[in-house]
Amino acid sequence: MRGRIGNIKKSKILNVTLISFLILFIAFIPINIIVLNEYKTLWFYAFSTLVGLYEIIKSRFFKLDSAFYFGAVIFLIGISGFIFTFTNTFEFLNVYLLSDFALASLLSFMVCGQKFHLIIFYSLFFFLIFQILYKINLITYTISIAISMSFLLLLIVIIVVSFLCSKR
Secondary structure (H helix, E strand, O other), X not given: OOOEEOOEEHHHHHHHHHHHHHHHHHHHHHHHHHOOOOOOOHHHHHHHHHHHHHHHHHHHHHOOHXXXXXXXXXXXXXXXXXXXXXXXXXXXXHHHHHHHHHHHHXXXXXXXXXXXXXXXXXXXXXXXXXXXXXXXXXXXHHHHHHHHHHXXXXXXXXXXXXXXXXXX
């Protein structure tokens, strides 16, 4: 049967996964309060990581492309939250978030095979490069905005042209 893995229904596996992630999250909250009390936001990143992982599992069980993208973004945001909290690199927050969306697009292209996600990845990747160059003071704010706007315009043109070509 398609709705089963072995003799177990996929929905039952998903429910067990949900309950175990909930128990794991509830166990993490006291650890965050008692042991890691100087980091007040770790509970949110743990929550994001677990919800993202749950959505990724659900998307693979039921072949849901949108759930995979959403799960990948939320999972990567949770992982990035842990990284920039423990490395104390809060000034690079927008770089982390932009890289999360870019990696989620790349992963969605690789897993689901939709070319649109590859276009989004390339656009976000080039935008990310110029954000990093701006953050480490290799280019000015004006140059960063000018280059970013040109990539945004290029993305819009690519989407419009691909939409018009698909109608024919």
